Amino acid sequence: MKRLLRPLGIGHLRSVWMTMLISNLVLLLIPVSMGAFLYTKVEASLESGANRSNQAMLEQLKLSLDSKLSEVQKLAQQIIFDPKLEYLLKLDQDAGGPDRYQFIEFMRNTMSRQGSLTNFILDYYVYFRNSDLVLRPGLLTDSHKFYDMYYSYQGMSYDRWRESMLTSFHTMDYLPSATLLRTAEYDPMQSIEKTPLNVITFAQSLPGRDRRDITGTFVILIDESQIKEMFAQIESASDSSIYIVNSDGRTIMATDRQPLPGELLSRITGTGGLFNQTINGDQKMVSYTSSEKEGWKYVLVTPKSVFMQQIILIKQWALILFALCLAVGLTAAFIFAYRNYSPLRKTVNAILRGTEWSGRPQVNEYELILQSIEGSLHTEKNLRSLLAQQTPVIRSNFLLRLLRGQMDVDASREGGQSLRFMDITFVSDDFSVMVVQLDSIARFNAEPSEEQWALARFIVSNIGTDLIEYPHKAFAVELDRDRVAIVCNFAAEQAEGGERVTRELATALKGMIEERFKIDVTVAVGLPHSGARASARAMRKRRLP
Template sequence: MRLSSTLRGSAFITLLLSYLAVFLLPLALGSILYTKTSNIMVENANRANLAMLEQLRQVMDIKLKDVEQISQQIAFNSRLQWLMSNADTAESSDAYKFVEFVSEHMSRYQNASDYIRDYYVYLGANDTVLLPSSKTTADTLFHRLYRPIGSDFNTWRSGLIDHPHYQDYIPVTYETPNSKLDTITFVQTLPLGELSALRGALVFLLDMNKVRSMLTPIEFAYQSSVFILDRENRLLVGNKDDALLWNQHQLASLKSGVPYEYEDQGVDKMLLHTVSERNGWNYVLVMPKDVYLEKVHTLKNWMMTLLLICLAGGGAAIVFWLHRNYTPLRDVVRVLQKEKPGRAALPANEYEFIRETIRMTIHEERELRHILSRQTPVIQASFLSRFVRGHVDVSRMTDESLRFMDIRLISESFAVILIDIADFSGFSNDQSERQWALVRFIISNVGNDLIRERAWGYSVELDQNRVALLINFYKERCAEASLVLDGIADGLMQVIEQRFKTYITIAIGDMHEGMERVGESYFEALSALDYKMYRDHSAIIRYREIAAADRHYYYPIETEMQLINFTKSGDVENVDKLIGNLFHAHFTQRRITPEMGRSLFNNMVSTLWKIINPMDPFYSEVFGEQFEPLKDLSACSTVDEMKVKIREWFLALCHYLNVSRTRNSRQLSERIAQYIEQHYGDEMLSLTIIAEQFELTPQYLSALFKKQMGLNLTDYVTRVRIDEAKKLMKDKKLTFMQIANKVGYASDIGFIRVFKKYEGTTPGKYRESL
């Protein structure tokens, strides 16, 4: 009886614990669910408020980006660069250039952004201010238009140019003729990037009311406060009292996007902020905690009510089921005790240990498979890269190893296609590694889709600008392998060019039998890829088409001597014809290999140097000081570009030799001088016009005239005009504008500037001395 009572007590406790476990399990799950749900709702509230702040930040970043882009367009304007460089030397006659810059360049940005209230360029050399519609002085701007409150004139002006500003945003309140104007003032030092020799500044006045108009709906809808601080924690927009909390609670050290809870005058509040990566501005949202977590509090009340109901109902259910189920169990125990009286205790539960061991084993196996599955793409890519190049010992490849790398091969027939990425600027101007990876990813995916439509295979990324396609043919389609390869290449070219605006060159190797010969197809495609120098950037090159290319070129010494003699004699027609025949014979009638092609080009450059070296005049007179023909040829990507270069060099040398050997060079120079004296009043007269008149190139004409006359042709034209102007100045009735028109200048301003440069004085002072 004592043993039976022990068993009954144990069974009772076990059942009680089981029912309690069953009862407590939903409560525990409910608690967990409540915690998770509460956390999710808090996170949702955080995400919603953060998204609202991020939207505000993105809008502001876009508006500020527009301002910065406009500032760069103005700062890099060539006319502004000239005005800054000549501001300290400009005369009153140059004033129209400032007005012209205002009307043609400054005014075009007036409606570029609704956030820009006004903008101007300040030139420190002459204290000039260029507004979108007028030119004024710094003193007028400060005292009559925009006067910063709390700053005097000198402090304001020195703040613009005494130290450099790079896209600085400063909160400033201006006193205008009608009212006060709150702004965020953008200041950019000119010239852009200069740290010491500061010549001026570009200033934009951003309308603070536009920014406030975005914040007001948010504050009204959520009973909150929103404010913006710059990177130096200066308040740009918002409530000053709330902004003070930023420093009082040392909130600037908080992580962006993480809410912060604090108490303000007995009211619990939540603060959330985000930082702009573009300019370091802080966007801060302050909201009462009750409003911030309103839905969370509602959920908590409901959960507490349900918990009390569950406790009452669950307790009653446990008492009922424990009494009902324990009675039969007690009877069974009594019967078992009578049948097996020697059993003194219940057996230990070894199954629990076994179950736990099995669970841990399954968990460890799952973790191992997960780790291997994450490494499979990397292992696969590494293997395929070596396999395509022929660097894999195929004798050690097994079906199990291929399955491990998730690779399936359907036959022993393989071919390789290489894709060389030439230009994706039409798809994206970003040349970062991330963008290169995106382009390779696109080509690989498109290539995989096209392969699987006709055969089997994989795409492999080889280099930054190169992707390989490994094609494994079905046995029944090996006879039409060429059609399959052409279909894949044509489809890939069409999709990548038309949809993604990317220019590629595709090289196709032949099909080979056996895994050990995959490398042969790869090197065939690699050889075909070299022939892109004969094609445009966008081309499909098949190895079977170029396999029969000649391995030599024809450029005997007789041909070279003909080219030398024709060039030295200035026979332009025969030189052009001979070069054209050489290129036609090697690149049109037949195709030589790229290596032989470059060797032919180098030999022709060597011929050019043989002509140049014994020449008495220096070759720099013909080709310039930086003449490097081999470097220029290596920069050419196609044969046609190389042909144009070589033809230009030889024909330019012919023209120069023709002009140099002309016996009447002196008479020609005198005729040119006479032509200038007869047409100096033509404002279109220039080196190019004179060269066309005498059927010479401008370079040759300039060199010939300077050699014969000892003076640059342009300087000679200017000297003739100035001398004639000095004669006309004796007539006091003629204005400077009339004199300028008579001697070939479109305006008196250009005439005055040139006269002062050559005579050292202005026309007005020169006329007074007559």
């Protein structure tokens, strides 16, 4: 280390330099440690925020879908609890014309009245087992013809459809999404509207009191595309897959063809939550919430890279910035330590060159500097005494340069410190200027002389500075043998009344000088101005009051 430091000229004083370097490193570690702590908090906050965002979107989806499902339940209750339905369920295939008319009347009075439904419900129908009839708004036909000519499920035969849906027992069941084939043989002109459509099927056995006494089934077809429209915003925003799972763990519908693994389904318990899950080797974040109405669970599966995208990006930037800051900090610590020590070294060398020292002093650098300062302070006292004698001249010269615009006004605390030695303190940067022209001092003294002119200027200067109202201030400066300028400085909180104060001061000054001291004067007043060179502008724009 000594050999490395010797080219820098600090080989013999390396302990001081090392102390400075260690101090800089300690100062560097403080913000670095605070930054690392803050990063962990930010990461946890972002992860919690992303979780809350996902949960909020799922809750919004749940509320919207529950509202739509209320329409399904309302429709089911209106149809199922109609008193005529129980009578129709008892009729068999051999029912005559009057009984047949009862079906048509039920279709017209009950089935067709539900015309205010939204697009969420695609269609609905009632199956009568004893008569093997299917009744929907505007249609009455047997089940075989209904399945062949109107609604059939892709990959499902008539027998399987009849057995699994119409004759099996269902209690407010929502069956998994399936593709509904809508044929158009009966009305070829509607073929464009009869394209296949994915639907969720709601089934309720009739009358529903006994599993062994099933005389019919009420079926509602729910348009899956309406649900996917609700999913679209969440799906596109987070590149996620959304699943609806019933209380038995069956997937009612999903936006992804890939089914949920059993291990994941077993972890979906309670009213909601968030957990990590590996699916086919990919890390996923799984959020879910439960619906109390149907017992469904809404599951949002998001790639962890997407869920943590913002956090990962921040982590990468944080590591880059940490490494950069550490490298820059170490370099800066070395440079600043050297730069901070360099003046000390130069100071010591300068002191040694300017004094009569033989060889290296025995005291350390700080002791040497202290002795030099004590000597300098003694010299400074003598200089200050000399400067105090020159203060009036310096003050007058400063005010003259201020009026000519050769310098800016600094009304700050730091600026005031620099002017204190001249007994000048500005309270703001709002100024006006009065110029007092001594027209004649004949009444003041019949034999004017330079001494009398100086006395007259002194009187005008002192009275002009004493008459201004507190907290405003005034400063006088002699411009010529017969001319005195008074610089008015207005307090910031009362700067708006500066023009009034200036005019009142000019009037009072003129009256007192002429009446009490018999000096004829003319007073020109400059309007108040603000800014660094306000006094110069006020000087140029003065006028008679």
